[in-house]
Amino acid sequence: MVGPSGSGKSTLLNMIGLLDKPTSGKIFVDGVETTRFNESKTSEFRNKxxxxxxxxxxxxxxxxVLENVMLPRQIGGKTVGTKEEAMKLLKTVGMEKFVHKRANKISGGQAQRAAIARGLVNSPSIVLADEPTGNLDSVTADTIVQLMKSMCKKIGLTFIIVTHDRHQFGDVDKTITVKDGRTTDGEDEEEPPVMEVTIK
Known part of the structure; x- marks a missing residue:
């Protein structure tokens, strides 16, 4: 998802992830209108x-690092297999040597690798990434991009990524441009602002 600063990219991402609610229109995720959820249902959906x-x-x-990655599962009340799943993901992202290091003792790139593992620990259907390389040097950023693309193919997840640098991500399945709060990817701009995300 690309577009100029202030166009609404992060806001749209936050609405898909149920961090914000739209002032008008509706959000459908996997055929379910998430804008109707109460606070409890919202938390449950977001976590799962x-x-x-x-x-x-x-x-x-x-x-x-390990405790950070385990945290989302623990918040969701999962205890069985939590450490094993976290360790498996940390190994996948190349962080198995840093599992017992405090989060403030690792580099920015290492922290972002751990954050990817944390984002995947609950086996989500969709992963939302807001400028995930914006705070990294170009070499580390390229490494993180390749890691996310590899994880996408390996696990079969949908990643929706907000970025100011479209070219950094190379080939992707779809690019959505946001301008002045509306998507401009060829859809009928006269239609009401309904965003549907299909999760399979």
């Missing part, structure tokens, strides 16, 4: 269906 990766990794500095 959506993974988040942010520009700043947002790891908790006083927890280890």
């Amino acid at each position: 269906k959506v993974g988040f990766i942010f520009q700043f990794s947002n790891l908790l500095s006083d927890l280890t």
Whole structure:
């Protein structure tokens, strides 16, 4: 998802992820109108269906890398197999040597790798990434991009990525341009603002 600063990219991403609610229109995810959810249903859906990766990794500095990755499952009440799943993902993203390091003792690129593992630990259907490489140098950013694309193919997940640098991501399945709060990817602009995300 691309577009100029202030166009509404992050807002749209936040609405898909149920972090924000639209002031008008409706959001459908997998055929379900999520704008009708109450607070409890919203939290449950977000925890089960959506993974988040942010520009700043947002790891908790006083927890280890492993503890950070395990956290979403623990919040969701899952205990069985949580450590094993977190370890497996950390190995997949090349962070198995850093599992017991505090989050404030690793580099930015390493933190973002851990954040990707954390975003996947609940086996979500969709992963939302808001400028996931915006805080990284170009070499590390390219590594993170390739890692996300590899994970997408390996696990079969849908990634929706907001970026200011479209070219950094190379070939993707679809590019959506947001301008002045509307998508401009060829859809009828006279239609009401309904965004549908199909999850399979």
